[in-house]
Amino acid sequence: MxxxxxxxxxxxxxxxxxIVKFDQSHHSVALKADFxxxxxxxxxxxVAPASGTVRIEDVAVAxxxxxxxxxxxxxxxxxxxxxxxxxxxxxxxxxxxxxYARVKALDRGDIVGVSGFAFxxxxxxxxxxxxxxxxxxxxxxxxxxxYHGLKDTEIRYRRRYLDLVMNPEVMDTFKKRTRIVSAIRExxxxxxxxxxxxxxxATIASGAAARPFVTKSNALDLQLYLRIAxxxxxxxxxxxxxxxxxxxxxxxxNEGIDIRHNPExxxxxxxxxxxxxxxxxxxxxxxxxxxxxxxxxxxxxxYQGTELEFAAPWRRLTMIDxxxxxxxxxxxxxxxxxxxxxxxxxxxxxxxxxxxxxxCTKGDxxxxxxxxxxxxxxxxPTFVMDYPTDISPLTKxxxxxxxxxxxxxxxxxxxxxxxxxxxxxxxxxxxxxxxxQEREKALxxxxxxxxxxxxxxxxxxxxxxxxxxxxxxxxxxxFLTNAYSIRDVILFPTMKPDAPKASxxxxxxxxxxxxxxxx
RNA sequence: GGGCCGCUAGCUCAGUUGGCAGAGCAGCAGACUCUUAAUCUGCGGGUCGCAGGUUCGAUGCCUGCGCGGCUCACCA
Numbered sequence: 001m002x003x004x005x006x007x008x009x010x011x012x013x014x015x016x017x018x019i020v021k022f023d024q025s026h027h028s029v030a031l032k033a034d035f036x037x038x039x040x041x042x043x044x045x046x047v048a049p050a051s052g053t054v055r056i057e058d059v060a061v062a063x064x065x066x067x068x069x070x071x072x073x074x075x076x077x078x079x080x081x082x083x084x085x086x087x088x089x090x091x092x093x094x095x096x097x098x099x100y101a102r103v104k105a106l107d108r109g110d111i112v113g114v115s116g117f118a119f120x121x122x123x124x125x126x127x128x129x130x131x132x133x134x135x136x137x138x139x140x141x142x143x144x145x146x147y148h149g150l151k152d153t154e155i156r157y158r159r160r161y162l163d164l165v166m167n168p169e170v171m172d173t174f175k176k177r178t179r180i181v182s183a184i185r186e187x188x189x190x191x192x193x194x195x196x197x198x199x200x201x202a203t204i205a206s207g208a209a210a211r212p213f214v215t216k217s218n219a220l221d222l223q224l225y226l227r228i229a230x231x232x233x234x235x236x237x238x239x240x241x242x243x244x245x246x247x248x249x250x251x252x253x254n255e256g257i258d259i260r261h262n263p264e265x266x267x268x269x270x271x272x273x274x275x276x277x278x279x280x281x282x283x284x285x286x287x288x289x290x291x292x293x294x295x296x297x298x299x300x301x302x303y304q305g306t307e308l309e310f311a312a313p314w315r316r317l318t319m320i321d322x323x324x325x326x327x328x329x330x331x332x333x334x335x336x337x338x339x340x341x342x343x344x345x346x347x348x349x350x351x352x353x354x355x356x357x358x359x360c361t362k363g364d365x366x367x368x369x370x371x372x373x374x375x376x377x378x379x380x381p382t383f384v385m386d387y388p389t390d391i392s393p394l395t396k397x398x399x400x401x402x403x404x405x406x407x408x409x410x411x412x413x414x415x416x417x418x419x420x421x422x423x424x425x426x427x428x429x430x431x432x433x434x435x436x437q438e439r440e441k442a443l444x445x446x447x448x449x450x451x452x453x454x455x456x457x458x459x460x461x462x463x464x465x466x467x468x469x470x471x472x473x474x475x476x477x478x479f480l481t482n483a484y485s486i487r488d489v490i491l492f493p494t495m496k497p498d499a500p501k502a503s504x505x506x507x508x509x510x511x512x513x514x515x516x517x518x519x
Numbered sequence: 520g521g522g523c524c525g526c527u528a529g530c531u532c533a534g535u536u537g538g539c540a541g542a543g544c545a546g547c548a549g550a551c552u553c554u555u556a557a558u559c560u561g562c563g564g565g566u567c568g569c570a571g572g573u574u575c576g577a578u579g580c581c582u583g584c585g586c587g588g589c590u591c592a593c594c595a
Contacts, residue, residue, distance in 0.1 A: 001546075067555080074552035091552055108545075122553050145530035145544050147556045152530085154587045166530090210594065255594045256520090265595070354593085416595060447594085472595055485588095486595095496586065 002107055006138045016135040022113035025060040028079065028086035032126045035118050056118040061086060061128055062136065064165065065110050067146055075104060076127070079114065084168070087127040088114055094131055103130075108146075109139030157493050170488075173481045176295045177489060180477055183294035184248065184268060187287045193244040193270060198233035200226060200250070206450040207231035207394070210253040213263075226252035230269045231394065231468065232455040235423060238271050238466050239458045246270035248473065259485045260415065263494045266473040271423070275467040276396075277406045280420040281383050284410055284469060285312035288381070288417075288476060295480045303413055303479050306379060314381040314410070319370050322384050328373035331366050340365040347372075359443050363388025363403065378411035393433040393449050395421040396465075410471075412479055420469035427459035 009015060026034065035056055042049045063081035074091035092100040106112065116130040144150040149166045156163040156170075163170050185195065203222065205212035207229030215224050230247040237245045248268040257263060272279060289299045292310045299311035320331045329347065334340050340362035344350060352368035353360055360368075366388050378384070387407040389397055395405035406422035424430050434451040441448040477489040487493040 067557095069554045069557050070551090071554065071557090072551040074554085076554045076557085078555075087555070089553075093552080121555090123555075125553090125555065127553095142529045142545060147544065148531040150530070152526090152587085154526090155530095157587085208595085251595085253594070256592080258591095258594090259589080261594060267595080419595080470595085475595075498586070 002138065002140045002142075005105065005107070006140065009135070009138070014135070016138050019134065019136050022062050022134065022136055023060060024062050024081075024113075025058070026118075027083045028061065028063070028081050029083040031056070031059060031061065031086060031118055031128075035120070035126045039120070051122070052119060054120065058115070059118050059128060060113065060115045062113040063111065064139075065106060065108055065112060066143070068104075068108065070104065073100075079112070079128075080165070082171075087121070087125050088116075088130050088133075089119075089121065089127045090130045090133065094129070095133070099133075103133045106133075106135060107139060107142075109141070109143045110135060111137040111139070157487055158495060158498065160491050173477075173483060173489060174491060176481050177477045180291045180295045180480055181248070181473065183291040184287060184473075186294075187290045188244075188246055188270065191244065191283075193246050193272075194237075194242050196234070196237055196242070196245050196247055197249070198227070198230045198237075198247050200252075202227050204450050204452050206452045206455075208251075208253075209447040209449065210255060211447060213252045213254050228253050229470070230267070231470070232452050234269055234271045234468070235463060235466070236455065236458045238273050238423075239461050239463045243273045244271070257494060259487075260475070262474070262486050262490055265486070265490075267470055268473055269468065269470040271466055271468040273464040273466045276422040276465065277385070277408055277420055277467055280467040280469045281314070281316065281408060282312070283467075284383075284418055284420065284471070285310075285314050285381075287471075291476060292480055301480055301482070303482055304484065306413065308380060308412060308479060310381055314383055316383045316385060316408075318386045319366060319374075319384050319388075320386070322374035322378070323366065323369045326374040326377050328369045331362075331369070334362060334366075337361045344368065355440075355443065355445060361388070361390045363390030367391050375411065376414040379413055382411050383408045384411060390436075392421065393437055394424050394430070396424045396426075397429075412475075415475060416472075417475050417479075418469055418471040420467065423463070423466040423468045425459060425463040425465060427456050430459055431456050 006016075035054070038056060039048070039054050042054050061079060061081065063079040065077050066080045066085060067078045069076040073093075074089070077088040077090070078085050079088050090100060090103055095103065113134045113136050114128055114130045115132045116128050118126060119129050120126050144162060144166050150156055150162055156167075160170075164174070188195075201215070201217070201224045203224060205225035205228045207227075208231070210228045212225040212228050215226065216222070217224050228251055230249070230251070234245050234247055246268055249266065250264045251267045252264050253261075254263065255261060270283075272283070289310045289312060292299050292301060299309060301308050301310065317325065324330050329343055331340075334343060337360070341357055341360060344353065344357060344360065344365045347369070349365060349368045349372060350357055352372050353364060355364065370384070374384070385408040386398060386404050387395070387409075389395070389403055389405050392405040392407045395407045398404045398406055408420055409416050410418040410420075424433070434449065434456070437448040438451060474486050474489050477483065478486060481489060483489045
């Protein structure tokens, strides 16, 4: 039906797809706001002008037709653009019988450009009285239901364009996302940070504990990895003298997918020479609260029914204190790995441990106790400071206590949002830490940090004392947009392909046969 | 990967203790020159996710598979 209409239009020389441009004078929401200002200005001596006399002449709006209220010789349509909706009014007297019929033959979902004047209807709706309506694109597929909208999560994620058309709160979330990203850049640029782009394709995937995606360069005949972190490259920039650098972009981790994890996600890592993890805490508070203000207008936000306050200063406590505060044991009295293992058994912590108990150090067990007792209780923004050295291979030790490092993670609503340290800049110690990671790998930890020899070489050239931090952008966006799932803040989340049609089966047979040649 | 739930018209959802498949919106035809979930009259619309099985008969029961959601594990 719609295809027939299109074919007819094309046969008549009215092909909408041949039109190349349309100049908008206004967007919907701004036009309505302008109109109300015009009305206020028209009030003379406290007397409002007669109904219907205020107009804004020569307006041009464009967008998608979302609904028809079809009257006999006068009709109303709702037009939706980027910012919202505005009502259109058409009547047969202004358009002429032929043109009026053509407009009535348009379909819901069609994209039109409209010129006319803005006015307020008798029922009080600011509208555009159309003098000309031009079809700019034909919609061949019917839109979802106008009242209930599009709810099916699978269609919403696979066909996000429909979700954006039908669900204004989804559009709003992604507009906020871009404001947050801009606010972060603005904040760092104002502090003389340099934005750089480090490799996405890397010969070594290191800088974090995660399994990488593997790919291959044909030109180099080389196995490559998609980056799991930008850390080691950004530190090379610090060695080179850039002093303050950041890279905001996608990281890729070949792990499970759930409400908080997408295989590709956006992370900012930033490094600042001549400061330490205390400097990073201040930067984190300032940066996140700045983003909150830019996205939501304030530092208090509602997240799933809980009010979160992002204004500085955030609560600070050490990992040991966090465990003790939330009902766990006091690790200050635990001196050896052996004592810690005994404690872990008594507390039933073995579930939380990632390795066999006999391979665990005091640090592993403290971390497990933190996850068990404290993590879920950290609702308001909190910095948990001083992580065990064993689980922090890129971090500088605390002065006077080689078992602990100057590292913190920020928690909100029981979830980690950032990870920061005073960066380890001693090349000899760094090499030892990598060698320890290699031993962990041999014990079966396939997420142990990979050795990057060139990175160690860069430290040998000399890196100043430096504070560094990584912040999960998607998670920040989740908190600032009240999103329950990470998929609600990623436009096109990773999905399995939809079930192939029967015609595609031969192709998939072919690709199956090709599989053994890969890798 | 495990567990639970879902998949019915373009969309939102009913439904069948196993017996011709339903509504609303959307669509089509008509009425209406201020409607806004417009209203009124009439009409069309289905591989009940896919494949097997049981049965006289399966959308419904059984098995397998696919996709999605939630959840546990892993991770940020």
